[in-house]
Each structure stands twice: as C-alpha cells, then as structure tokens.
Amino acid sequence: MRSCRVIWLAVLSLSVLSIRSSRAQGGPTSGLYQIISGHSTECCGIAGEISYPLPNPALGFVELTVDPEQNVARMTFLGQDTHSIFSIAPDGPRSGFTFMFTNGMIFADHIQFGERMPPPGPSSGEPYFNYSVSNSMEVLRIDGMVITPCPGCADFFTQFEHTNVVAVLMPSAVKPRLSLPSVSTDGIFRFTIFDGRSGQTNVVEASTDLFTWTPVSTNVFPPTACPVCPFIEFGDPASTNFIQRFYRAFSMP
Numbered sequence: 401m402r403s404c405r406v407i408w409l410a411v412l413s414l415s416v417l418s419i420r421s422s423r424a425q426g427g428p429t430s431g432l433y434q435i436i437s438g439h440s441t442e443c444c445g446i447a448g449e450i451s452y453p454l455p456n457p458a459l460g461f462v463e464l465t466v467d468p469e470q471n472v473a474r475m476t477f478l479g480q481d482t483h484s485i486f487s488i489a490p491d492g493p494r495s496g497f498t499f500m501f502t503n504g505m506i507f508a509d510h511i512q513f514g515e516r517m518p519p520p521g522p523s524s525g526e527p528y529f530n531y532s533v534s535n536s537m538e539v540l541r542i543d544g545m546v547i548t549p550c551p552g553c554a555d556f557f558t559q560f561e562h563t564n565v566v567a568v569l570m571p572s573a574v575k576p577r578l579s580l581p582s583v584s585t586d587g588i589f590r591f592t593i594f595d596g597r598s599g600q601t602n603v604v605e606a607s608t609d610l611f612t613w614t615p616v617s618t619n620v621f622p623p624t625a626c627p628v629c630p631f632i633e634f635g636d637p638a639s640t641n642f643i644q645r646f647y648r649a650f651s652m653p
Contacts (some may be wrong), residue, residue: 404559426474428511428538431569432482433462438565442557452559454565459486462540462567464533466506473504473535483650494550494558497527510535513544531562572630576602576649580603587637593632593649596621601652604634613648621651624629 438454454460460480464472477486477499487519490496501513513531531544542565550558580592605619616638621630639645 415552422431428464428466428468428506428533428535428540429569432478433464433540433567435462435567436572437508437566439563441559441561441563442559443485443559443561444578444590446555449531454562456479456637458484461570464540464541471506472502473506473513473533475504475511476500476532481652488546488548488560491556493553494556495548496548497529497548499546501529501531504531504533507535540567540568541565565594576651578647578649584635587640588635588637589645590633590635591647593634594649596630596632598623598630602632602648602649603645603652606636606638606647608642608645610646 406434414565435455440452440454440456440459445451449510457480459477461478461482462478463478464473465475479486480482485498487489487498488496504511504513509532513533514529516530520530527549528547529544531542534541543563545559547559550556575595577595578591579594582590584590593604594600598621600621602619602621603615604619605613606616607613616636617634618636619632621632624630634646634648
C-alpha cells in the first residue's frame with residue numbers, strides 16, 4: 401500500500417509541474433527557448449581550442465524557469481529533441497558536468513548563474529561556472545563558461561564556453577497530462593495520458609530519484625473520436641519491483 405501511495409503522488413505532481421508557466425511583466429519569461437545562433441568552444445587539450453556553431457544536435461534549446469516571488473531562476477541546456485539535458489561525460493581523471501543551473505539571481509538587466517570571480521586553480525576539486533543571461537521577455541542572450549576539475553591533465557578538454565548565444569521563446573504547447581492513477585488486481589500501476597494529437601508519438605519515462613530517467617514505453621495516440629480523445633492507457637509491469645517510482649511523459653513534435 402505504501403509503494404502505491406508514493407507512485408500515485410508522483411504522477412499527480414509531475415502532471416501539475418508539466419503545465420506550470422509564469423510570465424513576469426517586463427522581465428524574463430519562463431518557457432522553452434530555441435537557440436538560433438551562437439558558438440560553443442572546448443579548450444584546452446593537446447588539440448588546443450575547438451569551436452562549434454550553435455545550434456547543433458546536442459544543444460538546440462534552453463529551458464528557463466523564473467520564480468518572481470523568490471527572485472531566482474533555473475536554466476537548463478537541452479538537445480534538439482527538447483528533452484535530453486546537455487552534459488559533459490566524465491573522461492578519465494576529468495569530472496563530468498550537467499548543464500542545469502539553479503539559484504540564478506535576477507537583476508535589473510540580467511540573470512546571473514554562478515559567481516563572477518576568477519576561475520579556480522588547477523588543484524580545485526569543484527567545477528566552476530559563470531553564466532550571464534540577458535533579462536528580456538522573449539529573447540535570451542547567453543554568455544558563460546564551465547571549467548571541470550582535472551588536476552595534471554594535458555590531453556583533456558576542461559573548459560567549455562558558450563558565447564553570443566541567442567535563443568527565442570517558443571510558442572506554448574500543450575503538454576501531455578497524466579491522470580487517473582490506479583493499481584490493478586495484479587499489483588501493476590496504471591494511469592492514462594491525455595492531451596495528445598492523433599498520430600503523435602508519446603514517450604513515458606520512469607525514475608526512482610527524479611534525476612536519472614529511463615524510457616519505459618513509446619506509444620502513438622490513436623485516431624479516435626470522443627470528448628477526451630485521443631488518450632493512451634499505460635501500465636508498468638515493473639512497478640511491482642519498486643518501493644517508489646516516478647513517471648513523466650513527453651510527446652514528439
């Protein structure tokens with residue numbers, strides 16, 4: 401009974417979170433932004449500095465979430481699928497880094513993520529990042545860098561910089577809604593996915609910690625007609641193996 405209760409609340413919470421959006425008058429706007437130009441630079445292994453134009457398959461969107469009451473913001477770099485979080489994988493002695501920034505301070509003309517201070521020395525064990533985002537309603541200008549610790553490294557990229565990145569706010573889209581959670585007689589957790597288009601592909605992911613997500617189902621909204629159609633009924637046979645499990649869903653364009 402305890403596991404069912406935890407999973408049920410997870411589905412309802414994610415459904416609510418998926419449709420939240422805020423707009424601050426005259427300030428930054430929460431939403432999904434598409435990168436239209438910019439540069440990404442990696443430095444400074446044996447190969448020296450390498451620069452790539454943006455957007456690219458690994459980095460095509462930016463998600464910005466603004467909390468006007470607390471005057472803070474969160475920024476996440478996403479791939480062209482608008483879902484995969486851009487990250488640098490650990491490589492040998494070099495640590496990895498996930499480009500998800502929290503506690504950004506909102507100022508009159510920009511949002512600041514990280515500290516504006518000189519980068520740490522080579523012996524530092526903590527990643528360093530410093531990103532500045534223009535404070536406008538529908539267009540972002542992003543500049544910043546990340547340095548990953550790698551003491552004594554000479555053949556690894558350790559500095560990752562994004563400059564002159566321009567991203568424009570995408571029109572709001574209806575996101576899938578998870579509803580009607582239940583547990584069947586065989587103990588399988590089930591729910592229904594609403595708010596999709598006929599023929600649209602929907603992916604359900606599951607997690608035990610809200611950090612690592614694994615795809616567990618891919619379905620297509622059927623060509624049906626009714627007041628709440630189309631919808632997808634989902635059941636997770638593996639749910640009986642977990643004390644708690646969280647779910648989220650997204651639809652392909």
